[in-house]
Amino acid sequence: MDIIYSTSLILLSILLIGKGSDWLTDSLIPVAKRLGVSGVSVGLILVSIAVSLPEILVAVYTTLKGFSDVTLGVILGSIFVNIGLMTGLSAMVRPLKVTKNLILRDGVFSLVVPILVLAVGLQGEITRAEGFAFVLLFIPYSINVFLQERQKTSEQRSQDVKEVEISLDLLGFDIGKIKSGWLSFILGVGVLLAGAQLFGSQLISIVEEFHVNQLIIGFTLGAFGPSIPNIMAAYKAAKKDMGEIAVSETLGSNIFTLLVTLGITAMLSPISLAPQWIKFDLPALLVLSAMLFFFTITKRAISRFEGAVLLFSYLIIVTVQIVLAG
Numbered sequence: 001m002d003i004i005y006s007t008s009l010i011l012l013s014i015l016l017i018g019k020g021s022d023w024l025t026d027s028l029i030p031v032a033k034r035l036g037v038s039g040v041s042v043g044l045i046l047v048s049i050a051v052s053l054p055e056i057l058v059a060v061y062t063t064l065k066g067f068s069d070v071t072l073g074v075i076l077g078s079i080f081v082n083i084g085l086m087t088g089l090s091a092m093v094r095p096l097k098v099t100k101n102l103i104l105r106d107g108v109f110s111l112v113v114p115i116l117v118l119a120v121g122l123q124g125e126i127t128r129a130e131g132f133a134f135v136l137l138f139i140p141y142s143i144n145v146f147l148q149e150r151q152k153t154s155e156q157r158s159q160d161v162k163e164v165e166i167s168l169d170l171l172g173f174d175i176g177k178i179k180s181g182w183l184s185f186i187l188g189v190g191v192l193l194a195g196a197q198l199f200g201s202q203l204i205s206i207v208e209e210f211h212v213n214q215l216i217i218g219f220t221l222g223a224f225g226p227s228i229p230n231i232m233a234a235y236k237a238a239k240k241d242m243g244e245i246a247v248s249e250t251l252g253s254n255i256f257t258l259l260v261t262l263g264i265t266a267m268l269s270p271i272s273l274a275p276q277w278i279k280f281d282l283p284a285l286l287v288l289s290a291m292l293f294f295f296t297i298t299k300r301a302i303s304r305f306e307g308a309v310l311l312f313s314y315l316i317i318v319t320v321q322i323v324l325a326g
Contacts, residue, residue: 002209006202006205006206006209009198009202010199010202010221010225012198013195013196013198013199013202013225014195014199014225014226014228015195016191016192016194016195016198017054017192017195017196017199017225017226017229018195018228018229019191019195020187020188020189020190020191020192020193020194020195021050021053021054021188021192021229022188022229023184023185023187023188023191024050024053024184024185024188024189024192025050025188026184026188027182027184027185027188045142045145048249048252048253048255048256049256051230051249051252051253051256052078052253052256052257052260052261053192054192054195054196054226054227054229055074055075055078055223055226055227055257055261056257056260056261056264057192057193057196057197057200058074058196058199058200058203058222058226059071059074059075059261059264059265060264060265060268061196061197061200061201062074062200062203062204062218062222063265063268063269064268065200065201065204067203067204067207067214068265068269068271068272069214069215069218069274070203070204070207070214070215070217070218070222071218071265071271072215072218072271072273072277073214073215073216073217073218073219073220073222073223074203074218074219074222074223074226075257075258075261075262075265076219076223076277076281076282076285077218077219077220077222077223077224078223078226078227078253078257079114079254079257079258079285079288079289080219080223080284080285080288080314080317080318081223081224081227081231081314082227082230082249082250082253082254082257083250083254083288083289083291083292083310083314084288084310084311084313084314084315084317085224085227085231085311085314086227086230086231086234086246086249086250087234087246087247087250087292087302087307087310088307088308088309088310088311088314089231089234089235089307089311090234090235090237090238090246090307091238091246091302091303091304091306091307091308091310092304092307092308092311093235093238093239094238094239094241094304095301095302095303095304095307096238096244096246096247096301096302096307097244097300097301098244098247098296098300098301098302099244099300100300101148102244102247102248102251102296103296103297103300104148105144105145105148106248106251106252106255107251107293107296107297108293109141109144109251109255110251110254110255110289110292110293111289111290111293113137113254113255113258113259114258114282114285114286114289115286116134116137117134117258117262117282117285118282118283118285118286121273121277121278121282122278122282124272124273124278125270125271125272125273126262126266126270126271126273127266127270128266128267128270130266131262131263131264131265131266131267131270131271132263132267133263134258134259134260134262134263134266135259135260135263135264135267137259138255138256138259138260138263141255141259196226199225199226203217203218203221203222206221213325215274215276215277215321215325216321216322216325219318219321220318220321220322230249230253233245233249234246234249234250247296247302250292251292254289276324276325280320280321280324281317281321284317284320287313288310288313288314288317291309291310291313292310295310
């Protein structure tokens with residue numbers, strides 16, 4: 001009965017996260033315009049934040065409750081989910097085209113940041129000061145996005161605006177659509193917060209009641225649950241032959257998660273890294289990120305085979321993670 005109850009609450013929390021994300025992302029562009037904020041660069045940053053917001057809310061909640069291992073599992077696990085499921089599955093549906101601009105804007109950062117996290121993590125702890133430094137490093141990335149936009153023609157910017165709006169529209173669940181604006185923004189934030197709190201509380205409940213390893217529950221269910229709306233969005237984008245959206249969301253979300261989400265949680269409470277994370281998980285994170293970067297620069301596309309490789313690699317990493325924890 002406890003399992004059925006917990007499962008029901010988890011499903012409800014995922015529904016709330018998806019619906020909250022839907023209302024929030026639909027309202028981001030209209031609200032930004034009413035505030036006098038516009039531009040492709042702002043939209044791209046908003047997409048990165050929107051894709052990563054469920055994870056950061058869950059991570060902050062579990063950190064504040066004292067379950068830092070669950071938090072770390074959610075943060076790093078979401079990176080593996082983004083690459084293995086969001087990009088890998090989408091590429092298997094239809095090869096994903098990648099532009100040179102995307103590689104220069106996001107691709108390089110998506111490889112450098114995991115290297116940085118691995119280098120810092122080798123000491124066995126991510127301190128508050130290092131967490132603050134991670135957050136600050138998101139500024140150069142944002143500046144790079146702005147500089148890339150300035151080099152484009154007005155026609156290219158117009159096309160990019162359409163792609164950003166499509167990206168935001170695809171996120172979340174399609175049911176219960178309401179008019180975009182301040183109401184949908186406020187409702188989206190409220191429902192998303194409620195869903196993240198409920199989801200985080202259930203992760204903690206599973207750890208306490210069923211004695212499941214904190215890292216494993218965060219790495220698997222904790223990372224996968226909030227990512228379901230994003231995976232669905234990437235899948236829909238791939239079916240519409242808009243594969244670059246799936247890759248862009250993956251790269252942007254990974255950068256934001258490792259710099260901002262990991263940074264904020266480390267600032268709230270220093271993160272201790274178990275030997276397993278230093279010896280296996282962080283190197284695996286770097287390897288999978290390098291694979292994605294290599295696939296994008298070879299032919300500026302991720303083929304079905306390469307998508308299958310990413311998916312298979314993700315499944316191997318999850319299996320090894322579970323075996324090592326056992």
